[in-house]
Amino acid sequence: MIEVTNETRYYISSLSETAQSFAERIRGYWGVENKVHYVRDVTQGEDKSRIRTTPLTQSFALARNFSLNLYRDNMFENMAQAQRLCSFGLDILKRIFRMK
Template identity: 85%
Template sequence: MRVFTHNVIEVTNETRYYISSLNETAQEIAERIRGYWGVENKVHYVRDVTQAEDASRIRTTPLPQIFTLSRNFSLNLYRDNMFKNMAQAQRLCSFGLDTLKRLFRMK
């Protein structure tokens, strides 16, 4: 884990212990755990932080489901256009309709 404090990087190591009834090697279990965190970091974190989904005050059905669809659609659209940084893609696309037309290939 890297901790940033006043432009100084402090590197620390953490040990995690897992108890499992799975009939897998330690390497296979480690890959499962990394896979889980890959999804968490790629999708859930972006939706929670970049798109502020948890802060949304939309509660009336079916609006939460519609907004979830639109957030997922925008993430897929950004990734399809080779964006690596979703916050940067969101800022770029919020600049205007012309940017969105280019992403949708509607020049």
């Protein structure tokens, strides 16, 4: 059974905008966090990576973002499922991402 919770957060700001637009800004931030950072950290194991050499960290981050964009461009909604499917080999990748 799924437990539903409700949290209240309080923010202090000097911005001169409505509460509605401020709330939309905050939700937008968490949308990016959930859509990109969480997937890179959990699904792609970025936090577990032992790569620490400067040019390699940026290269692997670029590759992770590129793969996420490919998955989303090909209408995958579940990134873990897309990653599992695409890890089966080059033939599956060719079928999924056939050149147009």
